[in-house]
Amino acid sequence: MKNTYKIDFVNNTLTMSKAFEEALNNPNSEEYKLFLQLRADFPGLTIIRKTRRAPKKARPNKNLTYKHMEQYMSVFKNADELLAQFDAVKRCSLAQNNPYKFVLDWFKTQFPKYKEQPDFGNNAPKVIDLAAFQKKQEEKKAQNEQLEKKDA
Structure with missing residues (x-):
């Protein structure tokens, strides 16, 4: 049987798999003989x-x-507008510590139900104001920094 046991001589341990353990029930198996030899050599x-x-x-x-x-x-019907806003968000994200997270947060705010089938009716998502989104992110960052200072 391959990869059914591993011997660590430094820590003096034998790690065995379930298959190796089950094979120990048969006194005629190679695993049983190996196990007895190991126990004799390393009490x-x-x-x-x-x-x-x-x-x-x-x-x-x-x-x-x-x-x-x-x-x-x-x-979406307003795809051009959404993609233009997305490009602007990606450019703004370059100044952030984690650009992908910044874009991801915007995307999740813009499309909270993105995992579901999109609604192709007249309910096209409205574009979120980028300046307001950035301000909200900066406020969140400032709050986190204040909390870190209090904890320190």
Whole structure:
């Protein structure tokens, strides 16, 4: 069996998989013989059962690239206006610590239901005032800095 056990001589541990552990129930198996030999050679060997890795955390913005944002905006009736505003937001973001986050925050504010099917009716999203959005971001940043100073 491949990759069913691992020996760490520095920490004096044997890490075994479930398959290796089950094979130890058969006294005629190679795993059982290996295990007995290891126990004889290393009496203080600590045995650890390998566990499954925790599932990876979901990344909600995984595929939300600038290109995908532009594709989403291009389906609306006022797509030209939205894309012009998007370009302005991207240019403004270059002065930020994290340009992508700045653009992402604008996009999520502009399109709070972007994960749902867009409404192609007369309810085209209204363009958010960029100056007001920037001011709100700066106020948020200032509040965070004040909180950090209080904590320090």
